[in-house]
Amino acid sequence: xxxxxxxxxxxxxxxxxxxxxxxxxxxxxxxxxxxxxxxxxxxxxxxxxxxxxxxxxxxxxxxxxxxxxxxxxxxxxxxxxxxxxxxxxxxxxxxxxxxxxxxxxxxxxxxxxxxxxxxxxxxxxxxxxxxxxxxxxxxxxxxxxxxxxxxxxxxxxxxxxxxxxxxxxxxxxxxxxxxxxxxxxxxxxxxxxxxxxxxxxxxxxxx
Amino acid sequence: xxxxxxxxxxxxxxxxxxxxxxxxxxxxxxxxxxxxxxxxxxxxxxxxxxxxxxxxxxxxxxxxxxxxxxxxxxxxxxxxxxxxxxxxxxxxxxxxxxxxxxxxxxxxxxxxxxxxxxxxxxxxxxxxxxxxxxxxxxxxxxxxxxxxxxxxxxxxxxxxxxxxxxxxxxxxxxxxxxxxxxxxxxxxxxxxxxxxxxxxxxxxxxx
Numbered sequence: 001x002x003x004x005x006x007x008x009x010x011x012x013x014x015x016x017x018x019x020x021x022x023x024x025x026x027x028x029x030x031x032x033x034x035x036x037x038x039x040x041x042x043x044x045x046x047x048x049x050x051x052x053x054x055x056x057x058x059x060x061x062x063x064x065x066x067x068x069x070x071x072x073x074x075x076x077x078x079x080x081x082x083x084x085x086x087x088x089x090x091x092x093x094x095x096x097x098x099x100x101x102x103x104x105x106x107x108x109x110x111x112x113x114x115x116x117x118x119x120x121x122x123x124x125x126x127x128x129x130x131x132x133x134x135x136x137x138x139x140x141x142x143x144x145x146x147x148x149x150x151x152x153x154x155x156x157x158x159x160x161x162x163x164x165x166x167x168x169x170x171x172x173x174x175x176x177x178x179x180x181x182x183x184x185x186x187x188x189x190x191x192x193x194x195x196x197x198x199x200x201x202x203x204x205x206x207x
Numbered sequence: 208x209x210x211x212x213x214x215x216x217x218x219x220x221x222x223x224x225x226x227x228x229x230x231x232x233x234x235x236x237x238x239x240x241x242x243x244x245x246x247x248x249x250x251x252x253x254x255x256x257x258x259x260x261x262x263x264x265x266x267x268x269x270x271x272x273x274x275x276x277x278x279x280x281x282x283x284x285x286x287x288x289x290x291x292x293x294x295x296x297x298x299x300x301x302x303x304x305x306x307x308x309x310x311x312x313x314x315x316x317x318x319x320x321x322x323x324x325x326x327x328x329x330x331x332x333x334x335x336x337x338x339x340x341x342x343x344x345x346x347x348x349x350x351x352x353x354x355x356x357x358x359x360x361x362x363x364x365x366x367x368x369x370x371x372x373x374x375x376x377x378x379x380x381x382x383x384x385x386x387x388x389x390x391x392x393x394x395x396x397x398x399x400x401x402x403x404x405x406x407x408x409x410x411x412x413x414x
Contacts, residue, residue, distance in 0.1 A: 127331050127390045176387040177379035183334045204411035
């Protein structure tokens with residue numbers, strides 16, 4: 001269920017020569033090290049040096065492959081879904097039930113420090129860095145949002161959602177309150193809250 | 208109109224002895240310096256040293272009065288509304304028109320770099336620092352939200368809003384999409400977008 005909110009399917013990898021395989025091992029070691037260190041130390045204390053040491057690679061390897069610490073974190077989150085099938089939302093034919101399942105899965109992700117800490121670090125870096133924000137939209141948010149919109153289009157065809165609804169807006173109404181409450185720690189994140197967001201979104205965009 | 212979204216009325220100050228007046232002048236100089244430097248240098252490059260130099264005070268003065276750079280920024284934003292009357296939303300009796308005016312004012316604030324840069328810096332610091340987040344809620348977001356809820360209660364009494372609506376949720380649906388789009392730079396911030404958020408919120412919480 002995790003993949004439906006943030007994880008993203010990677011491109012399946014073809015066989016590679018030895019040097020490429022060694023490179024790939026280093027790359028994976030860096031991403032794993034970054035993902036582990038953020039919840040352990042707190043993002044502010046995670047340095048490129050610390051990631052390199054934990055991964056057993058040279059600092060220069062990291063500087064060569066990634067433009068910033070934030071870009072390492074983005075890749076470390078993307079790597080969680082490499083090799084998985086493409087993102088697809090459940091489609092039981094009942095939009096409310098499907099969205100509740102997806103939103104509750106997001107609430108569960110935010111409650112998991114192993115996932116929460118790198119995602120918070122990435123969200124902060126994105127707010128500070130327009131280039132990273134563009135990279136995030138292109139490689140993570142864009143494809144995930146497209147999968148969500150596919151489910152919403154199916155609901156429009158089934159007459160469960162206003163046919164002229166702006167689907168970007170629908171997604172924002174559904175997710176932005178949850179993500180803001182999480183980011184600012186301004187209220188409890190519960191299944192009831194997830195359900196309330198689904199219910200009000202469906203009222204707002206009822207056919 | 209700016210006060211309705213972020214500015215906050217300060218407590219009016221009574222006459223003070225000379226030492227207190229000198230302190231107050233230093234405090235104001237620090238807050239002005241912080242507010243000016245953030246759009247000039249970018250928040251990451253604004254140091255306590257730079258703020259002290261611009262304000263003409265010693266570094267230790269800043270360290271004595273504020274626990275962190277984020278706390279200086281929070282106070283520098285609060286200082287914009289010191290001496291103003293208490294926050295109050297327009298109440299023409301027409302909820303949709305009043306909310307559109309307030310939301311469009313917020314869109315205009317986000318378009319103003321002098322206001323936008325410190326607010327972005329504060330939002331980022333809040334996401335990273337739970338203590339600052341609590342201070343922000345207590346001193347800025349809490350009172351502003353209370354003023355907004357007062358307007359919503361008046362609309363409930365007038366039968367323009369569902370009487371059992373969770374007003375925190377109403378505010379989140381209204382503001383979180385706008386604030387997230389701003390923070391992530393994920394879409395245009397326009398008057399039409401402000402109006403669309405008002406319209407969908409009123410549909411979602413119609414009586």
